[in-house]
Amino acid sequence: MLRGRYEADWVIVGGGFAGLAAARRLSQLVPTDRIVVVDAQRIGWGAAGRNSGFMIDLPHQLAGENYGGAQDHDRKRIRMNRAAIEFSASAADEYGLQRFFVRAGKFHGAATEHGLRSLRDFEGHLIGLAEPFQSLDAADLKRITGTDFFIGGTFTPGTVMAQPAGFIRGLAEGLSGRVQLFENSPVISVQTGKVHTVKIAEGEIAAPRLILTVNGHLESFGFFKKRLLHVFTYASMTRPLSKSEQAALGGEPHWGLIPADPMGSTIRRIGDRIVVRNTFTYNPDMSTSEKQVAQIGVGHVRSFRARFPMLGDIPMEFRWGGHLCLSLNSAPAFGEIEERVFVAGCCNGLGTVQGTLYGMLVADLAAGSNEPMVAEALNEPAPSRLYPEPLMSIGAPLKLWAMHLRAAREL
Ligand SMILES: Cc1cc2nc3c(=O)[nH]c(=O)nc-3n(C[C@H](O)[C@H](O)[C@H](O)COP(=O)(O)OP(=O)(O)OC[C@H]3O[C@@H](n4cnc5c(N)ncnc54)[C@H](O)[C@@H]3O)c2cc1C
Incomplete structure (x- = not known):
């Protein structure tokens, strides 16, 4: 749990698939920056660790009758989902998590x-x-x-069958050398400004760049109201x-x-x-x-x-x-919603993959990298x-x- 005041270059609120993907990608893009991740619970305690573990590469529309959508849309989805799965695979290799990440179909x-x-x-x-x-x-x-x-x-x-709790906790542990992680630290308010301040009951983190990866709780922070x-x-x-x-x-x-x-x-x-x-x-x-x-x-x-x-x-x-x-149109919440405040959430039921995808892309967006999928993600409709x-x-x-x-x- 976080106590006292911390200063960082980046603060990420939410340590699920999206938050940890953002942290890992940032640690690759800006390795000397100070990156803090803060989560309300123990990592893996919520849906990130208690899901069914299907990391699906193919279209997975829950709203229809047979999971598929329009062909062009699905082709893009498959390509992006696979990029996210490979990003997770590289983490599994780097942190010795292969037993939690099985390419079983x-x-x-x-x-x-x-x-x-x-x-x-x-x-x-x-x-x-x-x-x-x-x-x-x-x-x-x-x-x-x-x-x-x-x-x-x-x-x-093409589906990876993950043991989600093992994978997400292993990912957090693997990142811990490069990223400062605070568990059991619910953020109660955010003040945005030149330096954003993220308040926790007994402390706060000040950072010029903020990434919110709290999934549906984006609404608790006042964003995407009546859209999630x-x-x-x-x-x-x-x-x-x-x-x-x-x-x-x-x-x-x-x-x-x-x-x-x-x-x-x-x-x-x-x-x-x-x-x-x-x-x-x-x-x-x-x-x-x-x-x-x-x-x-x-x-x-x-x-x-x-x-x-x-x-x-x-x-x-x-x-x-x-x-x-x-979301009603199956669109994610993604982008820069205020100056240097970025979001990646609302992953429409396939968060192990799409949380990872939008988490890594939000880091690319925020760090100004030239990853081409960022433009594709920004072109998607909002919820x-x-x-x-x-x-x-x-x-x-x-x-x-x-x-x-x-x-x-x-x-
Ligand atoms: C039973 C079940 C089965 C599922 N099966 C699958 C499956 O097979 N495949 C699949 O892809 N998806 C599955 N899902 C969905 C998947 O778990 C989610 O889509 C995924 O966890 C979303 O990842 P995320 O990182 O966006 O959000 P989350 O995993 O929800 O992470 C958000 C984090 O933000 C934190 N947070 C929220 N508010 C605050 C705050 N104020 N301060 C600090 N931290 C905060 C939360 O504690 C949480 O850890 C399943 C879900 C359930 C419940």
């Missing part, structure tokens, strides 16, 4: 004919993009996952499966599967444990509650049992919810305005409800 699984049609549409889209994939049938998915729940699927090879959609998603993790339970399950010990319908369940097996993630809720106050997490956990158990009846009543040992920041109230508070939960209903057995 991702599976998509369909549980319904409707889901299978969406996946075959997605494959058609990949053919148009000249991207490799493999079509899978029910037997392939059973061989991999152990369950006959899925009637077909698709494998795409605060959505939570939830996960439950089983206790370790015994050797006999693993034998009853069959399949491979490590895999990650994304549902055919973006509103369905993501399932990941990590050796002797299985994680189920599903359900999106609209929480404009940027918080969830134990009650909400527990209610959604009941649905996780239902989804788990539907897929793994051979495992009976295995209890969930951990359960959590985390904050995603989406569009939300609908006026009460349309959002009534409409957003209704829309999510309808989308979850559409997912049916994929949920």
Whole structure:
């Protein structure tokens, strides 16, 4: 925790994927500058360490029915996502984090004919993009996952499966020689000026350049008001499966599967444990509650049992919810919003990659490097305005409800 007054050349608020990418890139661009990162919690305690770990190179539109978008847009997305993945790969190599960063590819699984049609549409889209994939049938998915729940699927090879907590904490530790990091230090106010002052309960940091990488909390600092959609998603993790339970399950010990319908369940097996993630809720106050997490956990158990009846009543040992920041037009919050105040946030549900991308690019922008992707990022639209109230508070939960209903057995 930060106590007292610090002076630095750069202060970065938020130590998730975006903040640490910005810090690492700055440490490459301006190696002798003093760089400080400050986070409200322990690094990795929030969504950065508690996500499903899919670092996806391909388009991943959550709002549609099959993840794809317009071809030109998707080509650019793939190129930029891959640049971010390579930036993370170089960090994994430099800091010895390869075990948390595995180029395993991702599976998509369909549980319904409707889901299978969406996946075959997605494959058609990949053919148009000249991207490799493999079509899978029910037997392939059973061989991999152990369950006959899925009637077909698709494998795409470019996704990295991360162990997010290990990776993000390792990244912070790797940076610690070059970057001063303060955890458990919530920033309570920011005063901008010739030298910006970032205040924490028992201290402050003064720096001429400020980078805000606080994702949806950009709004808490007064930026992008009524433009950010605060959505939570939830996960439950089983206790370790015994050797006999693993034998009853069959399949491979490590895999990650994304549902055919973006509103369905993501399932990941990590050796002797299985994680189920599903359900999106609209929480404009940027918080969830134990009650909400527990209610959604009941649905996780239902989804788990539907897929793994051979495992009976295995209890969930951990359960959590985390904050995603989406925008209506899927645009990130990126750029210089006041003189020498820069932002990178709102990564639309794919923050492990796009947080990294906009984090590294915001450092390039702020340090004045000639990285060509900065211009591309600046040309992207800003997050569009939300609908006026009460349309959002009534409409957003209704829309999510309808989308979850559409997912049916994929949920
Ligand atoms: C259950 C779940 C599963 C997910 N699965 C995936 C997945 O498989 N793949 C994927 O790409 N994404 C996934 N996500 C989304 C992903 O976790 C986020 O998009 C990503 O963490 C965003 O990175 P970020 O750095 O922009 O923001 P964050 O990770 O949210 O980091 C922002 C940081 O800012 C800090 N902060 C906020 N306010 C303050 C303040 N006032 N003072 C100081 N610090 C502050 C926070 O403590 C936080 O550490 C998932 C999320 C959840 C919850």
